[in-house]
Amino acid sequence: MTRHMAHGRESGRRDWLLERGTALLLLLLVPWLGLHLAFLPGLSQAHLADWLHAPINAMALASLILMAALHASLGLRSILMDYIATPSLRALSLLITRSLLVFSAVIGLGAIWLLHTGATP
Amino acid sequence: MHIDSKTHPRPRRVLSPHLQIYRLPLTALLSISHRISGALLAVGFILGNLLLVAAATNARTFELITGGLLHPMGRLAIAGWILLFNYHLVHGLRHLLWDLSLGFSRSKQTGFAVLELISAFTLTALMLLAPGLLESGSAP
Numbered sequence: 625m626t627r628h629m630a631h632g633r634e635s636g637r638r639d640w641l642l643e644r645g646t647a648l649l650l651l652l653l654v655p656w657l658g659l660h661l662a663f664l665p666g667l668s669q670a671h672l673a674d675w676l677h678a679p680i681n682a683m684a685l686a687s688l689i690l691m692a693a694l695h696a697s698l699g700l701r702s703i704l705m706d707y708i709a710t711p712s713l714r715a716l717s718l719l720i721t722r723s724l725l726v727f728s729a730v731i732g733l734g735a736i737w738l739l740h741t742g743a744t745p
Numbered sequence: 746m747h748i749d750s751k752t753h754p755r756p757r758r759v760l761s762p763h764l765q766i767y768r769l770p771l772t773a774l775l776s777i778s779h780r781i782s783g784a785l786l787a788v789g790f791i792l793g794n795l796l797l798v799a800a801a802t803n804a805r806t807f808e809l810i811t812g813g814l815l816h817p818m819g820r821l822a823i824a825g826w827i828l829l830f831n832y833h834l835v836h837g838l839r840h841l842l843w844d845l846s847l848g849f850s851r852s853k854q855t856g857f858a859v860l861e862l863i864s865a866f867t868l869t870a871l872m873l874l875a876p877g878l879l880e881s882g883s884a885p
Contacts, residue, residue, distance in 0.1 A: 744802070
């Protein structure tokens, strides 16, 4: 029991730090992305691929996706934990939410790789 | 521990006002709005990744989607998303201040809440009214 509580306290502390850490990184990355997208010459596939060809842009966008996925996962987890009382339904909704975010991040990162390397059809 | 409901009847407690008719204070409304905006931003995150996939796999689909985003309704959706983002950001900053044990003064709670709303709307207006943007052609 004591070990279980200590584990809960430790994971809670870790989640709290991760939520704040990712929030601070997103505070830098999202305005950076917004500025760059706003000043792209146009919103065509060629313009986006050209922009993502620069390693710094590809790396920053990939970091943004990872940070946003982690931040969203932690945030949605606390919402679901607070509002869904039935354990099985709560576990299922957590699984669906996390799977959606992971899948979304993976396909986003894959798309960045394709655009960065110029392997688009 | 099992309590027999026949020998120990449940005490008749006063019911709290139901959430739907209870008038939440502004600070409580902003707190729940932070969660709602976060959930909607997560939906935007998923859609953003799908847009990237469209860009990487099918130029025609990507152009159709971006065409839709430049339509007035699309622009309205983007403006709404930016407002949600700015609100989530401003309230998130307040959470960071709370983490530093700042801004807990009871008398200033409503003032902070109003400041949050003004900041979120001002940031959104500045972003939307910024000149040029997609048409400017100059990279930062």
